[in-house]
Amino acid sequence: MTEAAVPRGSDAHLQRIAERLAGLVGWRRLALACVLGALSAAALPPVYAVPVLIPAFAGLLWQLEGVRSRRGAFVLGWAFGLGHFAAGLYWVGIAFFVDAPTFGWMMPFAVAGLAGGLAIFTGVVTLAAWAVPWGGVSRILVFAAAWSIAAWVRGHILTGFPWNLLGTAWSFSDAVVQSTALFGIWALSLLTVFAATAPAALGFSGSVWRRWGPAAVAALLFAGLATGGMLRLANAPAPGDNDVPGVRLRLVQANVPQQIKWQRDQRLENLKRHLRMSRKPGDGITHIIWPETAVPYFLSRQGELAEILGSVAPRGGALLTGLPRIEEAGAADGTGGTNGRRALYNSLFAIEPEGGVAALYDKFHLVPFGEYVPFSEWLPVEKLTAGRTDFSAGPGPRTLRAPGVPPFSPLICYEAIFPGNVLNPNDRPSWLLNVTNDAWFGNSTGPYQHLASARLRAVEEGLPLVRVANTGISAVIDAYGRMRGRLDLLTQGTLDTPLPRALDRLTPYARYGDVVFAGLVFLTLAVAAAARRRT
Structure with a gap:
């Protein structure tokens, strides 16, 4: 590593944290992954603690750097998913106490089984990110694309279960959610995962741009989404000015x-x-x-x-x-x-x-x-x-x-x-x-x-x-x-x-569906490949 690429100050501190997390093994690695997964669920409604996504996902990426086997990569992601889905979907278990004498005994098995089953998807995500022989920024991009693909599959396979997509973490912001009219919740979730994992680059070695660039790009992306959303709302009819008459x-x-x-x-x-x-x-x-x-x-x-x-x-x-x-x-x-x-x-x-x-x-x-x-x-x-x-x-x-x-x-x-x-x-x-x-x-x-x-x-x-x-x-x-x-x-x-009126014209998402999302996934992977060649 050249002198210009040696991180200093806060960068050096983050790199030391990244190295410590990568060095964890055994039950400590899995326990931390589970805790980070549970932490990430706090970004979802109604808490909306969106900033917690950064330490949760960056920490997971740093841990992944220390994995040495396919099995280890899958189990790491599975442990993260177990915490994420158990914390995000704990409320499913409350239904079993409506008739507690009959169904109460099933509650822990239902919650654990649901979380453990859904965690298979996150296990596949970390396995995919680990298996691609690209590190640094490229791994961040592959991880974001893989997470989004897995979420889409989860929402469609068997009967589908698209609950707690990470894009819903922005539901508190009228401005940001306007982007779903353009490309849907799947694409907003893709951008959210990228923004959460981008700061992981600060814990890697490399040039200043390679460390700070991903976080800067993520910040600009969401600044653009928020600005575009505010403009869309500014040009929308005022609430109450566009209702269906006589209803x-x-x-x-x-x-x-x-x-x-x-x-x-x-x-x-x-x-x-x-x-x-x-x-x-x-x-x-x-x-x-x-x-x-x-x-x-x-x-x-x-x-x-x-x-x-x-x-x-x-x-x-x-x-x-x-x-x-x-x-x-x-x-x-x-x-x-x-x-x-x-x-x-x-x-x-x-x-x-x-x-x-x-x-x-x-x-x-x-x-x-x-x-x-x-x-x-x-x-x-x-x-x-x-x-x-x-x-x-x-x-x-x-x-x-x-x-x-x-x-x-x-x-x-x-x-x-x-x-x-x-x-x-x-x-x-x-x-x-x-x-x-x-x-x-x-x-x-x-x-x-x-x-x-x-x-x-x-x-x-x-x-x-x-x-x-x-x-x-x-x-x-x-x-x-x-x-x-x-x-x-x-x-x-x-x-x-x-009763409010519908829009006069179809939204892009209503017209094209998941085509834009598929294009963004392809673009993400293409940029990951290009970033790998520049390493």
Whole structure:
């Protein structure tokens, strides 16, 4: 190393730290990786401690420099992922205590199993970054690209689980999240991982540019994203100046605890609570919206239920509500025959004032172990939701038309977290409706993460999103991701609100999908190769 390349001052201090971390072996290496992974989860909603990503990811890269085998590289990343996913998704375990006598024993196995399974992806990431014979800046770029590819695969493989993508760490910034209208959350996550790992170069030897350049480029990138986002918002219509005329929604957040939601002696009272809140005086209400499975009965089995529900639907409008739907054995299957079995669906109905069903949607992205048990022929466990019958999946995203309101795309529960898969592009809606029941997760980070992810879909698609949750957080979000109103977690109340308009034109992400993200991944790898040649 030449004299000009010898780091001094703070650079020398960081290089000594990097060398110490690279020198860790055995359980100390894995324990630190797990701690760094858990630390990185603090950047996610609702904490938003974004700066912690730098020591977490830079520390991981420094540790990777000391790995001497493929197995060691994979296990290091797996340990980091175990901490990251366990800390970021701990709230999944709370659902198992809703019926603690039956499912409580499964909680530690579920959280550990989920985190350990997802950590396989981070293990592959560190293995890929280690296996490429490029160090320094090139390894940083390869790591960022590999992390982003693994996250994309995680979001699509099997049923997909794109929860806690690192780009959601910017959800606190209206300006930065505008970039998702251009290239989606996948690309924002790629840039976030690069920015978090770029300071690792300060712990490597090399010229001043090679040590400080990556961090400088990352800072300029996000300064550009923030500036572009502020300009976009400055040219957007002011909130309230671009609403759909003649539409006023009432969001009903009844705050029914999950422990009593399906109790037989509580079901009628839970329904009456929704009815009472819907009938509160209000000016010009055209549509009432209830959350996922707000109605604890089957419409087809309760003769007067449709009329009761229709009694709160405003004239010329509708009640939009989640409720379970059952197709009895031998019922018509829509093809002229019968299905020969009983099928259960998690559905959304549009109920007219007279009790007629104006539109119907069946959830298609079901929650494993929540709504069905995968590999049920081998796993002797029941699903967490009430009843023994697994839910069946609907046909996929569709656009519903209800009286008095523009066409909308219904999203039940976590269907709102899947980028690029929240609507039918051949029948594009004017807004997104997300009904959910986050009561399963109590006062945890889960509902905040769910809201943040759903909000990004509004920006990506250029469509307003209305979110109605049983225990919160219910919200109205415009096509720029701006919060127009909300009901906080674990509160009971109603929110009367206009419906914001959609953007006049498709966003680049809505038009091109993940093409821009794929291009950025290719560019990142190309720059990594070019940086290697200049070493």
